[in-house]
Amino acid sequence: MNIALLLEMAAQAAPDRVGLVCDGKRWTYGELLCAARGACALIERSGAHYVALLDESSEAAVIALFGAALAGVPYCPLNYRLADADLAALLGRIAPALVVGDGKRVARIAGDQGHTVLPRREFTLQAQEPVPEAEDREYDPGAEGVAVQLFTSGTTAAPKAAILRHSNLLGYILGSVEFASADEDDAALVVVPPYHIAGISAIMSSIYAGRRMVMLPAFSPEGWLSLVAGEKVTNAFVVPTMLGRIIAEQDRNPVETGSLRAIAYGGGKMPVEVIQKALALFPHAGFTNAYGLTETSSTIALLGPDDHRAALASDDPKVRARLASLGQPLPTVEIEIRDEDGKVLGPGEHGEIYVRGEQVSGEYKEKSALVDGGWFPTRDAGYMDEDGYIFLSGRADDVIVRGGENMSPGEIEDVLLTHPAIADACACAVPSVEWGEAVGVALVLRDGHLEPAVDEIKELIRARLRSSRVPDRITFVAELPYNEMGKLLRREVKKLLGD
Secondary structure (H helix, E strand, O other): OOOHHHHHHHHHHOOOOEEEEEOOEEEEHHHHHHHHHHHHHHHHHHOOOEEEEEOOOOHHHHHHHHHHHHHOOOEEEOOOOOOHHHHHHHHHHOOOEEEEEOHHHHHHHHOOOOOEEEOHHHHHHHHOOOOHHHHHOOOOOOOOOEEEEEEOOOOOOOOOEEEEEHHHHHHHHHHHOOOOOOOOOOEEEEOOOOOOHHHHHHHHHHHHHOOEEEEOOOOOHHHHHHHHHHHOOOEEEEOHHHHHHHHHHHHHOOOOOOOOOEEEEOOOOOOHHHHHHHHHHOOOOEEEEEEEEHHHOEEEEEEOHHHHHHHHHOOOHHHHHHHHOOEEEOOOEEEEEEOOOOOEOOOOOOEEEEEEEOOOOOEEOOOEOOEOOOEEEEEEEEEEOOOOOEEEEEEHHHOEEEOOEEEOHHHHHHHHOOOOOEEEEEEEEEEEOOOEEEEEEEEEEOOOOOOOOHHHHHHHHHHHOOHHHOOOEEEEOOOOOEOOOOOEOHHHHHHHOOO
């Protein structure tokens, strides 16, 4: 099977149903399938080995994704926010490619790499030209063919090329989405970047469900709320930083958002204060925390709407704490917490999150990262409670090792955020002559509050945790650095702390 089957099924079931809205233009499922077949012909004529998207979200992302699948070549959306040198290096690794998007930039930084470049408008226009033989042709390079290649962020080394095969992506969609389950009026607002797995999975799951996609190419809280009101959006996915800005804008300039029935979030740690405000501001929407990774074809654990409401209403500290959890594993995957030696840990014990399942690739172009029977070490640190709820405490690589003692930045940050003057916090390792590593923290103040004394911050940590967790360095900053998906950039915080 090929992921193009998702679009073919939707177009066969409801060819005249609107499947996509972008910049005011509406595309039916039948039109999207015809354009994908036209894109397949373009790709084959170009001789490209990859299809790259160097652009914001638009109809071109949908057409290129399924056009590449039909042509049997990997779809490789690129981060257009990268510096020229970094982007040129990635383009060199997929040459020759059919690149959709910023042709002038490609010519300037990678003009000698042999790419075929089509601006977005030209690509979509050419893809809509009739392909007479398309109806009779068999399109299926096989489930084990590569459907998508995504480059990792490369925070500690050169970016790795994560491989997602048709079987992985279909394993996720077929295991979590019911075909044609959406009503004709259902609409999903897609705002995450096209080069992120959440953007790709949003396209595939919406199409398989028969839900109209409403694309917002560049996020702004005003634009997001305007589309919710204008298109009567029922479903949306946001990252934590987006949700915070949406709440602030809705407080200032409220619009009608009664159509919203489901809001999913992920991509970074959601502050409990933000989700509490969101639950109050959108009382008719069910909230879902979706945890996943590129290498797992998107979501592997969910904290669903019932869990959110139950946690918010509970007086039981254990149940209320679940509001900050990742939820429980999907039925289609297995999740374990393991220590550094690979031993499976019990409830409440901190270690690294491992996952296994059909949707889990764990594969890079360079090599596979799977271990002992198909388990993927996520490099995320956390623990699982006795009821199977997973709690994230940061990246395994972010663990602070002070004098041989491993410390989780997350537990330190959670305590810091209980201080009434602190709006955001980041703990990370800083060099120490005596201990090898020590704790450093960067703090953001709430509006209208003065900086608390350093001794007050240290005493807060000492009283709630242990003296070894007391920070050696404390600095106050206007804001912490996050990427566009809401992930905290600890490497940048380390620079602020003088590492």
